[in-house]
Amino acid sequence: MSDRAREQVLKAYDVSRETTQALDAYVALLHRWQTVKNLVGPSTLSEVWSRHVADALQLLTLAPEASTWIDLGSGAGIPGLILAIAGKERGIRVTLVESNARKCAFLTEAxxxxxxxxxxxxxxxxxxxxxxxxxxxxxARALAALDQLLAWSAPLLNSGTIGLFPKGRDVQAELTQASARWTFTYDLVPSRTDADARIVRVTALTETSPR
Structure with a gap:
């Protein structure tokens, strides 16, 4: 199943041979480090291509002209490192922010x-x-509720940066919670990997009820 998922993802996103080799190297390293570092949920490792790689690659299609990215709470490099790998041929550079030193060691090696x-x-x-x-x-993916993501990202979002935040089936509840504190312009992009998921694309932000 993993091999089939890999082929489907590579075909769907028209991944080049060089990028494929780099993604394969990343996935292999993730499997090796997972046994001692627990970088991702163990139950998701068998779905790394369909669940993790594809999730990251779809973000690139939403901002094809952007060359500078920052990934908050990058963890095992999902989506940030995958974005850097897949975007290398476009001249993309990605900053990965991670507070866990062990995960940073993995990111550095990857x-x-x-x-x-x-x-x-x-x-x-x-x-x-x-x-x-x-x-x-x-x-940022699987890091925090939207309200907290907006708080962390506010210095960027209120100065022209666009936010791309993948969310699951509770996205409407998170939008309602965030709206109590923030006024923001956004649209919801259907996820290509999960029919119940959406990507919240934020294009403007102001704080209306400071804490």
Whole structure:
């Protein structure tokens, strides 16, 4: 099933031979490190292509002209490192923000192995986000509720950066919660990997009820 999913994903996103080799190297490294580092949910490792790689690749299609990205709470590099691998041929550069030093060690090794144009920042989001003003895209996957993502991303979103935040079936509840604090312009993009999921694309943000 994994091989079939791999082929389907590579075909769906028209992945080049060079990028395929880099993605294969990343997936192999993820499997090796998973046994000692628990980088992703164990139950999802067998679905790495259909669940993780495809989820990341679809974000690239939403911002084809963007060359600078920042991924918050990058963890095992999903989506940030995959974006860097797949976007290398387009000249994309991705900053990966991760507070866990062990996960940063994995990201550093994965970026070295694949040649991905990624900068790893080992620190808390609040401490490094200000350095990213001017970045074109901010993204985060499976990290926090939308309200918190907007709070972390506010220095970027209120200065022209676009936010891409994949969300599951509770997206409407998260939008309602976030609207109590923020006024933001957004649209919901259907996920290509999950019929119940949406990607919240935020294009403007102001805080209306400060905490």
């Amino acid at each position: 970026a070295r192995l694949t040649g991905a144009p990624a900068t790893i920042r080992n620190g808390r989001i609040e401490a490094v986000i200000g350095d990213a003003v001017g970045t074109e895209i901010v993204c």
